[in-house]
Amino acid sequence: MTQTGVHQSRIRVWSTVDEVATDAARVAADAIIAGIEARGTAHVLFASAPSQEAMLAHLAQDPRIDWSAVRSLHMDEYVGIPPDAPQSFGRWLQDRLPDAALAGFSRLRTDGDVEAEVARYVALIAEARLDVTCLGVGVNGHVAFNEPDAAAFDDPDALRLVELDIASRQQQVDEGLFADLAAVPSSAVTLTVPVLLSARTMVSTVLGPHKAAAVAQALQGPVSVGCPASAMQLHPDAHWFLDGPAASRLSDAQPIERPEVAGEA
Numbered sequence: 001m002t003q004t005g006v007h008q009s010r011i012r013v014w015s016t017v018d019e020v021a022t023d024a025a026r027v028a029a030d031a032i033i034a035g036i037e038a039r040g041t042a043h044v045l046f047a048s049a050p051s052q053e054a055m056l057a058h059l060a061q062d063p064r065i066d067w068s069a070v071r072s073l074h075m076d077e078y079v080g081i082p083p084d085a086p087q088s089f090g091r092w093l094q095d096r097l098p099d100a101a102l103a104g105f106s107r108l109r110t111d112g113d114v115e116a117e118v119a120r121y122v123a124l125i126a127e128a129r130l131d132v133t134c135l136g137v138g139v140n141g142h143v144a145f146n147e148p149d150a151a152a153f154d155d156p157d158a159l160r161l162v163e164l165d166i167a168s169r170q171q172q173v174d175e176g177l178f179a180d181l182a183a184v185p186s187s188a189v190t191l192t193v194p195v196l197l198s199a200r201t202m203v204s205t206v207l208g209p210h211k212a213a214a215v216a217q218a219l220q221g222p223v224s225v226g227c228p229a230s231a232m233q234l235h236p237d238a239h240w241f242l243d244g245p246a247a248s249r250l251s252d253a254q255p256i257e258r259p260e261v262a263g264e265a
């Protein structure tokens with residue numbers, strides 16, 4: 001697939017991180033509430049990343065959400081990381097979900113029998129009807145740990161063991177999560193692209209100038225495993241929430257809402 005600029009993704013650019021986060025959380029909340037209204041329970045897939053911090057803080061405080069009716073899953077985990085390590089994606093999410101959501105949070109543990117844990121999590125995913133995936137994009141265009149040229153958009157597996165791209169590992173250092181490259185695990189388990197995209201709604205929150213190239217490639221480049229985030233062009237209900245620096249390399253190839261510009265909302 002090499003289509004470019006013909007997709008229906010909604011792109012909104014805001015001036016401040018708080019505005020980005022507020023808008024993204026509102027759309028995620030609407031999808032969660034719709035899931036609860038339709039089926040009594042909503043299933044949400046969360047990324048565990050700094051870009052998601054403010055969005056999740058707003059979402060957690062949304063008084064419209066009955067968190068006891070929300071089933072939360074996460075996307076990926078480093079292989080072998082201790083469950084209480086601050087870099088553990090499962091711990092990151094556990095620390096940020098509201099208390100009422102914790103009973104419904106299924107954590108992916110990789111500190112024991114990884115094969116058995118993958119089988120357990122695959123079964124959970126198979127049962128889930130995902131209402132919304134909340135994610136960001138890596139500097140190299142990865143989503144979860146689906147790395148450029150290693151990801152498959154038609155992957156038959158739901159979860160797989162992957163080696164991390166050097167750019168992904170360096171990103172973790174640059175974000176202050178690990179002291180140096182040697183400290184970043186080299187492998188992880190990740191939900192695959194078809195699973196991420198199986199949610200009814202995609203809420204992609206991307207911040208900062210270091211993401212500008214990946215955002216432009218994802219939204220205005222070809223749909224290609226060279227940029228795994230470009231798969232979102234194929235999703236019928238994908239929403240992108242960007243700050244100005246992250247959006248700085250986008251052209252006007254498709255409509256971009258810029259409510260941060262007075263009078264243009």
Ligand SMILES: O=C1O[C@H](COP(=O)(O)O)[C@@H](O)[C@H](O)[C@H]1O
Nearest residue numbers: 047049050051135136137138144
């Ligand atoms: O959703 C995701 O986004 C992050 C990129 O966000 P950042 O906050 O770390 O800059 C990505 O690394 C992660 O794998 C993905 O799941």
